[in-house]
Amino acid sequence: MLRLFSRNFLNNLFVRFFSLFRKFSESEKEILSFLKKKLGFSPNNIKYYRRAFRHKSAAGKTEEGFKRSNERLEYLGDAVLDAVIADYLLHYYPNEHEGFLTKMRSKIVSRSHMNSLxxxxxxxxxxxxxxxxxxxxxxxxxxxxxxxxGAVYMDKGYEFSKSVIIQKILKKHINMHELQSIDTDFKSKVIEWAQGNKKGIHFETEEKTISDDLSTFQTSVYIDGKIWGCGEGSSKKKAEQQAAEEGCKHLFID
Amino acid sequence: MLRLFSRNFLNNLFVRFFSLFRKFSESEKEILSFLKKKLGFSPNNIKYYRRAFRHKSAAGKTEEGFKRSNERLEYLGDAVLDAVIADYLLHYYPNEHEGFLTKMRSKIVSRSHMNSLxxxxxxxxxxxxxxxxxxxxxxxxxxxxxxxxGAVYMDKGYEFSKSVIIQKILKKHINMHELQSIDTDFKSKVIEWAQGNKKGIHFETEEKTISDDLSTFQTSVYIDGKIWGCGEGSSKKKAEQQAAEEGCKHLFID
Structure with a gap:
């Protein structure tokens, strides 16, 4: 533990010492200022953040043909975010069932919510x-x-990322009560979209008996006669919601 | 940092001191022996592990009617596992695309693989x-x-859980090269299942043009004339695989 600490400490000192003598590019200065002003910290190693803010359309290739984009860091950050939010919600809602927690996390990390954040x-x-x-x-x-x-995790570890996510993002920019009250009703969404775009829409649900007291429901959502989503659930409502959610995804309805 | 360390240290000391004077139940002794022999550590607080190994069918209720089962810990553990595996794979495969990493992680955490682990x-x-x-x-x-x-994370924190997952599970029980060679071919699986169960099966794929040089493919898999899965992808093969995967899921094909 002590050895690991010393190695990290010396490594950071080394990076920081030499960074005093190098010139930062304009885009690096932009990143440093973002980290300092918006999130209140300086990086140990700026290379992770340079990578994080580079979309594949702007990425160069390594000699082996490997693209230097942010996709691998996105894959990592997505998982770290899920773990931190799971931890946070578990403490925030000490008596809620895991189904509720999963739903709340989905709302926080939904595509539209992450984009606006x-x-x-x-x-x-x-x-x-x-x-x-x-x-x-x-x-x-x-x-x-x-x-x-993902970059914060690589640069500073899990505990630091957790504190950034909770203190600088969740507590500062997310109103948990407001989010809780938003009902992600995909069925209404897809019907509204179809009506707005003058398309015919209908849902077809079949019940499948598994045993005497157990059934599942399978729903397909048809738009202009073509299937756009399928869903399954222990109730008709759940199966419809799942089918509608898939429909929304395929039709890019936010 | 030092304050946090001291508080945790004193807290652990306190828990350990008093645990010397209490009698462990048979099931607690079983858990303690499992942790020591299989994973090489003793818990700070055994309550998390007691909860982790209690399925909802065996769970009592709190006064507020809240079930004391392992479901909330499962929700947390699932996310922690994803983050640790993402980190591990990122280092294990320094030049692989995130699509490959996602696929490898899915194989590790697949239902059948987790059960056998x-x-x-x-x-x-x-x-x-x-x-x-x-x-x-x-x-x-x-x-x-x-x-x-989830229990290890609650009891000992992220870094400790990471070392347990990597040293005691991934490195000891998972052959990465073997896993890499397993091709999760859902289309073959669902066809094999249908043939084995004397059901008719066919795939229907439609191409949807988005722009001059961009199309997506939508596939539905029909078993005995009924849709069991839908899929979408940038190629016919991908859409078929997705539809077949959904079919496998709905039909409980492992």
């Missing part, structure tokens, strides 16, 4: 992209936020 | 269940393994 934090200003498509930009910001969390 | 570790011997159904027992073991990881 990224914009609130100002990540859209520093992320490097080489695309013009405004729609695509939105996902890019949410993904960059996840990659940023 | 739980049995290898001997969790099936200590988990408290009040059900006779042998099929259900299997999922119970995998879920108890996840809950156990």
């Amino acid at each position: 990224a914009v609130t934090l100002g990540i859209d200003k520093i992320v490097k992209v080489k695309l013009g498509d405004a729609d695509k930009q939105e996902t890019i910001n949410g993904n960059a936020l996840e990659a940023f969390i | 739980a049995v290898t570790l001997g969790i099936d011997k200590i988990v408290k269940v009040k059900l006779g159904d042998a099929d259900k027992q299997e999922t119970i073991n995998g879920n108890a393994l996840e809950a156990f990881i």
Whole structure:
């Protein structure tokens, strides 16, 4: 433990000492200022954050043909975020069932919520992209936020990432009570979308008997006669919601 | 940091001191022996592990009607496991794309793999269940393994859980190269199942043009004329695999 501590300490000291003598590029200065002003810390190693804010459209390739984009950090950050939020919600709601906790976490990490959080934090200003498509930009910001969390984890470890996520993101920018009251009703959403776009929509549900006292329901959602989502659940409502959620996903309905 | 350390240290000392004077029940002794022999550590607080190994069928209720089962710990452990495996794979495969890493993680945490890991570790011997159904027992073991990881996290923190997962589970019981070579081919699986059960099976795929050079494919898998899964992807193969995976899930094909 002590050896590990000393090695990390010396390593950090080494990196910090030499960083005094190197010039930071404009984009690095931007990142340093973002970390200091928005999140209140300086990095040990800026390379993780440079990587986190680089979308694949703006990424160069290594000699082996490997793209230096933020996708691997996003994969890591996504998992770290899930673990920290699970921990946080477990303490925040000491008596709630895990189904409720899962639902709350889904709301926090939903695509649209992560994108708006990224914009609130100002990540859209520093992320490097080489695309013009405004729609695509939105996902890019949410993904960059996840990659940023992966970078903090690589740079400073789990406990530090946890404190950044809880103190600087969850407590500062998320109103848990407000989020709790939002009902993610996918059925209403997909019906509203279909009506707005003048498409015919209907749900078909079949009941499947498993044993004397156990049935499952399978629902398909049809838009203009074509299946766009399937769902299964222990009630008709659940199966419909799942089918509608899949429909929303396939049709890019937020 | 020092204050936190002292507080934890004193807290642990306190718990350990008083545990010397209390009698452990038979099931607690079983848990203590499992932790010591299989994983090489003693708990700070055994209550988390007691909870982790208690399936809802064997759980009592609190005064508020809240069930004391392992489900909340399973929710936490599942997320911690994902984060640790993401970190591990990122270092194990320094040049692989995040799609490959996601696939490898899915293989490690798949239901059947977690169940067999739980049995290898001997969790099936200590988990408290009040059900006779042998099929259900299997999922119970995998879920108890996840809950156990949640317990280690609550009891000893992230870094300790990470070292248990990596040193005592991943490195000891998982052959990464073997796992890599397993191809999770859902299409073959569902076709094999249908043929074995004398059911008619066919796939229907539609191409949807998004722009001049972009299409997506939507596939539905029909078994005896009824849709059991839908999938979408940038290629016909991907869409078929996704539909087949959904079919496998709905039909409980492992």
